[in-house]
Amino acid sequence: MNYYSLNHKAPNTTFKDAVIKGLAPDKGLYFPETITPLPKSFFDNIDDLSYTEIAFEAIKQFVSPDIPKAVLKTIVEETLSFDFPIVKLNDNISTLELFHGPTMAFKDVGARFMARCLGYFNKDNTNEITVLVATSGDTGGAVANGFLGVKGVNVVILYPSGKVSDIQEMQLTTLGQNIKALEVDGVFDDCQDMVKRAFLDEELTSKMQLTSANSINVARWLPQLLYFIFAYKQLHKTHKEIVFSVPSGNFGNVCAGMMAQQLGLPIKHFIASNNENNVVTQYLKTEDYNPKPSVQTISNAMDVGNPSNFIRIREIYKNNFNTLKNNLSSYSFSDAETKVALKEIHDKYNYVADPHGAVGYLGSKAYLENNPNAHCVFLETAHPTKFLDVVEDVIKEKQPLPEQIQSVMGKTKEATKISSYDGLKSFLLK
Numbered sequence: 479m480n481y482y483s484l485n486h487k488a489p490n491t492t493f494k495d496a497v498i499k500g501l502a503p504d505k506g507l508y509f510p511e512t513i514t515p516l517p518k519s520f521f522d523n524i525d526d527l528s529y530t531e532i533a534f535e536a537i538k539q540f541v542s543p544d545i546p547k548a549v550l551k552t553i554v555e556e557t558l559s560f561d562f563p564i565v566k567l568n569d570n571i572s573t574l575e576l577f578h579g580p581t582m583a584f585k586d587v588g589a590r591f592m593a594r595c596l597g598y599f600n601k602d603n604t605n606e607i608t609v610l611v612a613t614s615g616d617t618g619g620a621v622a623n624g625f626l627g628v629k630g631v632n633v634v635i636l637y638p639s640g641k642v643s644d645i646q647e648m649q650l651t652t653l654g655q656n657i658k659a660l661e662v663d664g665v666f667d668d669c670q671d672m673v674k675r676a677f678l679d680e681e682l683t684s685k686m687q688l689t690s691a692n693s694i695n696v697a698r699w700l701p702q703l704l705y706f707i708f709a710y711k712q713l714h715k716t717h718k719e720i721v722f723s724v725p726s727g728n729f730g731n732v733c734a735g736m737m738a739q740q741l742g743l744p745i746k747h748f749i750a751s752n753n754e755n756n757v758v759t760q761y762l763k764t765e766d767y768n769p770k771p772s773v774q775t776i777s778n779a780m781d782v783g784n785p786s787n788f789i790r791i792r793e794i795y796k797n798n799f800n801t802l803k804n805n806l807s808s809y810s811f812s813d814a815e816t817k818v819a820l821k822e823i824h825d826k827y828n829y830v831a832d833p834h835g836a837v838g839y840l841g842s843k844a845y846l847e848n849n850p851n852a853h854c855v856f857l858e859t860a861h862p863t864k865f866l867d868v869v870e871d872v873i874k875e876k877q878p879l880p881e882q883i884q885s886v887m888g889k890t891k892e893a894t895k896i897s898s899y900d901g902l903k904s905f906l907l908k
């Protein structure tokens with residue numbers, strides 16, 4: 479598969495090159511040249527296929543011929559070595575738990591897949607790479623864990639000081655080896671701006687191969703389409719109108735779901751559930767796209783003022799506003815509403831959600847008001863104990879810590895403080 483830049487001013491390129499570059503030379507996001515739907519028999523016979531068989535079939539067109547089939551099989555098996563269960567709350571609402579990976583966030587899937595692709599491309603030690611990543615919380619931990627020990631890949635993670643949860647901070651600052659954390663005096667957008675500036679800095683890029691592990695990288699973004707198919711496999715016998723409510727920040731996850739739909743997965747509709755960072759909710763109302771600075775919320779992984787993947791969503795629907803609107807609804811909720819939802823999910827359904835999942839639950843409820851026959855699946859994008867303070871404060875119940883979380887507690891934090899782009903640059907050059 480070849481990829482083109484959505485800025486249309488750079489040459490088309492291979493999967494391998496797109497993964498290594500991250501962003502195209504014209505600063506556009508890469509997008510696959512073609513999307514070939516899977517045969518109908520694939521969906522008809524889905525009950526007979528294992529998750530790794532499904533994943534292999536669904537992803538192979540996007541990575542071949544750069545990743546040979548036998549290697550892809552191993553990558554897929556290793557990446558997906560945990561569960562993706564559906565938990566039913568009532569006849570109209572389920573949740574898809576995406577937090578059973580090593581850092582308990584859905585980003586484990588993309589990060590593990592991408593790390594293994596880069597590891598394969600660097601198998602002869604010919605492509606030393608620095609992965610530069612800005613995180614508002616979960617990306618950093620998932621990338622750190624996914625890339626730990628991958629030869630020839632150095633990972634530098636920028637996170638906003640004091641604006642990620644304690645557990646998230648431990649997950650990205652305690653691993654050592656090829657993983658370095660930079661604690662930025664600023665907000666997430668500052669981190670993201672520094673990363674973008676580094677990619678434009680010719681002095682840096684002439685000295686090192688920089689790439690990104692945010693969802694702009696096709697190897698992080700595309701494997702996320704797989705668990706939408708896993709959800710379908712679990713639900714298709716009992717529910718016909720499947721709708722996904724995706725708690726959204728940079729819109730990589732919901733955009734991956736739309737790629738699954740392009741592959742032929744029978745999905746009725748998508749809901750982008752937002753906190754008060756609601757550029758897309760406003761856009762669907764007004765057709766006016768107005769990025770703005772992010773505001774801080776209790777669902778901090780979605781505190782994004784200018785969602786980087788929205789341009790891919792427009793591409794999928796050929797920049798047609800009405801086609802987009804027919805496939806995507808979006809709602810925005812305040813922190814106060816999110817807390818009420820956390821409590822409601824707990825009291826009514828005896829289920830503990832995290833603040834991001836709770837926003838997804840609210841999106842499902844809003845959509846169901848006018849679409850009572852739908853079955854809404856909200857994505858539980860992180861384990862509730864990653865947001866322990868908020869969750870325990872709202873549901874008034876102590877939460878047991880899962881093993882993945884316990885194992886990072888009490889380790890020693892190692893991070894370098896920086897407050898400007900110059901700090902980042904001198905760190906990278908030394």
Ligand SMILES: *Cc1c(COP(=O)(O)O)cnc(C)c1O
Pocket residue numbers: 583584585615616617693725726727728729730731732779780834859860
């Ligand atoms: C990253 C993240 C999101 C947002 O996902 P996008 O792909 O950026 O839209 C939502 N919830 C959690 C817990 C996250 O870590």
